Amino acid sequence: MENLIALLVAAPLLGAAVLLCGGRRLDRAGHWLGTLLAAVSFVIGVVLFLDMLGKGAEDRTLHQKLFSWIPVEGFQADVAFQLDQLSMTFVLLITGVGTLIHIYSIGYMEHDERRRRFFGYLNLFLAAMLILVVADNYLLLYVGWEGVGLASYLLIGFWQHKPSAATAAKKAFLVNRVGDMGLSIAIMLMFTTFGTFAFGPVLAATGETSEGKLTAIGLMLLLAACGKSAQVPLQSWLGDAMEGPTPVSALIHAATMVTAGVYLIVRSGAIFNAAPDAQLAVVVVGAVTLLFGAIVGCAKDDIKKALAGSTMSQIGYMILAAGLGPIGYVFAIMHLVTHGFFKAGLFLGAGSVMHGMNDEVDMRKFGGLRKYMPVTFITFGLGYLAIIGFPGLSGFFSKDKIIEAAFAKGGTEGWILGSVALLGAAITAFYMTRVMLLTFFGEKRWQPDAEGHQPHPHESPKSMTIPMIVLAFGSVFAGGFFSIGDRFLNWLEPVTGHSHGHAPIGAATVTAATMVVLVIGVAIAWAMYGRKPVPVVAPRGSLLTRAARRDLLQDDFNHVVLVRGGEHLTRSLVYVDHTLVDGVVNGTAASMGGLSGRLRKLQNGYARSYAVSMFGGTAVLIAATLLMRAV
């Protein structure tokens, strides 16, 4: 059975290789091949899952060692896989949602002449993401980690002729590389501390080293997670990443890749459990991003960017939960899975809307679409209800658990984190209601596009609506299914561990409070966008709104400090290198030999003869010295 793990990865990898090297011959069948191989991977995942269910909770972990990767004295890195309940959860999410989005893309990318290449990149992404979650050591995880980064780079910049897309792709890769520095340093620290970076031995030996070391490792892992999962302070790339085709936003920048940071932290739970300071940093990052993303999401008029702010915020919830330790690990992952369903669904819905509206993304130019796109409206609506935590839907169960766990952290910390999580829930309700109202309700505010075509919204083809319907099912039922009888908790507990904490207030109180803030958020949005007509041109807005439109000025800060500062630095270094370093070295050499006069002739015709004479001099010198020795 364990041999199937390699096949799981191999199927999409084969797809990527064939589609990217195959040339134009494959243009007509490429998308089918890519989709088929994604589906094959999913089927293998299901087979492995059923096999796992048939075993006792304690011996479900599978191992497969393929070969020794970098055998160097004292250093052992293998290409080896480990499939446990945590990895399995991700495998099903990645291949399941991945296959649906492949199907969706067949329709969505139908008119793109580079569709084959698009599917090649999608397959490449699946393979890398699967390596990331089934690797049995941190170095192989790193391969998947950068592999998904590469796929993300290629897909964000898929429409490379658009300068904005090319810039966004580069930015995403660069910001992620800052995070990768953290992952590199974490692995190096593990190597010097434990002599290995395989999950098993490292996580088993955390008791044998100092808390300081573990804190350092934990903080470096957190830096890595911040990059990949778009958490403050490395969040700035995610909004720009919406330049990519919408299926990419759904799969990579909502459901799977951006959650890799959560995986990393939960996987490294043993390290964080023994390093409270690092955990504190994790919850702070989660709590700050939760609010940051939500605030940004409120101000964006671009439907995809509003959803991107929401993704950032929802991952903030997950990171927060992961930072709580064993109280939160299971719920972080549970929210990750339900979020995978409803956020992917929301993005596909947004793509469907854009498909019908001449690729318009400004919600102020939508309005009243519910009548024209009923399937999109209903599936998007269910995703909306799920994300705001409407009772009985997926998000209700998973988010509620995180808010409870935050309070259960105990002490002042617990109160602060719990309140932040509640506040986030209110803002979520607000901005998602806003998206819903602006898009599907109210007046038609449609505008002709740049070429003067009036939009004629219509429902999308079946290849697009069916994945949306499937995801809507997940958005509705997954949370309940997981929670009844604590199914998800029992499934993951053997890997992540679980504890209950000391909740200062009862679960029922938390749920009630959540309901109250939900109603408040929806009501405010209704008052602002439902009751009165929405202007097509955005009003100037308050100071906060204007800042939030600009991603809370973080890009401006980056631009002034990093981009401008960096440009000045490199430019002055170029000057220094050209004049100072070159000049000093040349000058030293010249003055040492008393040759400065002749060296000035470097650029004229004497130079060659000078060099030749020097060469001759060397030869004479050698001969003379040897001769002297001989005499």
Added chain:
Amino acid sequence: MSFPLLTATAALPAIGAVATAAVPAARRTAAKWLALVFSLATLVLAGIALARFEPGGERYQLTESHAWIKDFGVRYELGVDGIGVVLMALTALLIPFVILAGWHDADPLETKSSRWRPTQGFFALILMVEAMVILSFEATDVFLFYILFEAMLIPMYFLIGGFGDRAHTGSDENAAAQRSYAAVKFLLYNLVGGLIMLAAVIGLYVVAGTFSLSEIAEARANGSLSMATSTERWLFLGFFFAFAVKAPLWPLHTWLPNAMGEATSPVAVLITAVVDKVGTFAMLRFCLQLFPEASKWATPVIVVLALISIVYGALLAVGQRDIKRLIAYASISHFGFIILGIFAMTSQGQSGATLYMVNHGISTAALMLVAGFLITRRGSRLIADYGGVQKVAPVLAGTFLIGGLATLSLPGLAPFVSEFLVLVGTFSAYPAAGVIATTGIVLAALYVLVLYQRTMTGPVKAEVQGMADLKVRELVVVLPLIALLLFLGVYPKPLTEIVNPAVQHTMSDVQKKDPQPEVEAAK
């Protein structure tokens, strides 16, 4: 006496050089093919040497030894360890690609008279360089090595000064002046380094009474040859200076961007991927082996200079406007990594540094040669003159991106393996240096992706419109290099197996043991 395989591997390209130069002026194409055939035959011999080499066997294998200048104890002594044999194979591997990529670089301009034979000369010089570089990887006599180290400057000088990149801005005269400046600067820097090394070589002979590497090393190990601390340090500095110019290490690097910018792309590859490797190789072989105590004494300074090279080279690469100069500064950054790995004096660092030499050779060749194809098409080296190339020449853009991704050490491609080994090996000995070096990860992404974005993406520029995609000859150059980058990224074991024992020898030369992990030490 067995077949002198090492001599043959070096002699074959030398014979090829003479044969190529002798081809009549009109038979230009025949000369090219002849050069290519000789380089391929050399590759076969190098492959045989690699296959014959037994990783677990003697330190130096395939040895040959003949008296040469008896009066001075100079011997023609050859032998390869795991590091030498791998670098020899790398050289033999790259030359056919260099020749093929430069197929038209020395075609005579119409204005030249027909008696002018630049084509023959170009390819003969390349083969001459190959012969000398290969022999320098094999030489185990210090004097023999020195002679080669200096002599390879001559063909390189003519390659840089005589066959410049035809893509230049400004007048032809101006370009010729710049080319001449670059060639002379290359020669002077390396000559000064060589002169200082010569003094050290002679000094070593005075102290040791022999030029034989194995004899000196043995005498040092069993205590029959002891050097005063100051003597050892002076000699070390003499050798190291020459190698640091060649490698090059900050602040002795400024000749490299000039040389790589002005030379044709294949010659630029020859400089950075082949000839410069002699410098880093010699640090491992001569500095560490002959002067272990002085090497350890100098380590702190060298580690700092290597770190400066890494960061400084990368920052300057970001600031370049010329594609080839950008790649040159990137190489300076990479040489910083190699030198860092060597002087970290850990198994991972040194294995990493050796692999780095190989991987950097392949990745820079891929990137630089594709850049050359691009530059030839447009006739400009300036980044700003390009834009939107991926739309008109997707294969060219794709291979350029892969070369770039290799340069930024993307996991899955070969350079990642070596870079990570260097980092981890450095980190275990000098944590702060390891952390500073990781900034190279970010900066490399910056200069590669900025270069790619500005040249390949965005709207198609008018001058780029109609640019042809890669031709068959160019694909033959690029695809094997890319395949190799992938293979060695996923399965570097064949290389590490050969390199590991050699590294262990060096580690025992400098009497260093790897730092032990904290947890195991506690047990």
